[in-house]
Amino acid sequence: MKSNRRLIQVLIFLGVLVLGGYAIGHSLFASSSDGLPRKGSTPPSFSLLGTDGKTHRLDDYKGKALVINFWGTFCPGCVTETPDLEEQYKKHGDKPFEIVGINLSEDRLAINNFIKQYDVSYTILQDNNRQVERAYGLKSYPTTFFVKPDGTIMDVFIGPMAKADMDKRIAKLLAS
Template sequence: MKSYRRITQIVIFLGVLLLGGYAIGNALFSPSDGLPRKGDKPPDFALLGSDGKTHRLSDYEGKALVINFWGTFCPGCVTETPDLQKQYEKQGDKPFEIVGINLGEDNLTVNNFIKQFGVSYSILLDDNRKVERKYGLKSYPTTFFVKPSGEIMDIFVGPMTENDIDERVTKLLQS
């Protein structure tokens, strides 16, 4: 009876060891960096906009969509805003939208920024930064380019130039 108990303990120990090793290995060597990947559907959201209305990802179905995570505290975010606005105005007659998701700043700060830069595309407020976490952001700005079919075409981490934006939006509208 004693040897049977010992064998059972060893088998259980080896099982726990294998499962633990698998879990640790998966966490350390997984190719995922937390961000949704190209070809994935972006995580859903429902956020209050600076216009006072609730905006959902589903509101933009069938349109080429640029989702830009930004904050006034981020120098790169500030420098790319005028170029995003130019692109929005340039594509005005097409099924195209830009959504700026602000990262946890107060209404006064966001509204002052919108006025200062003449932003006319939708600005949404991620007050508790839940959407930021769902998208797995590591740095700002981070921009997702979503095809009309609803899949992510590209993800750009860092500030974009006017050329970066134009190149991706052109490709996005052709998809």
């Protein structure tokens, strides 16, 4: 009885060891062809409801320089970069340029209060079922995608952006 128990424990330990090793190895050595958007690739399409009550699609922004910013009111970095995004939106409003903020499944009241508090005038969309978040492979917030007018990703920035970084990337995006 005791030897059977010991054998079962060893087998369970080996199973856990093999599965753990596979999971760690897979995450460390996963190829870049995992389907997540990268520089030079096309961002996954989306169709999301905006706070304006309209459905917005990625295709609606074809031919424009586009900044896609994934954010949440719960995210300190998202809060600090929102005024800079708004400033960029107003500064480049006369160009073929758009900023789209995709909120990460918060309720409409929280989003609307945030928009009002920070006087956000660029487009805000709601990813209620987090389908778009998963398609874009987000790991942390904020995450910002810079999409050239030809529809390819110029750059991806993970984390809160300093104003100078934002200025530099948007200037490069508009020149593309």
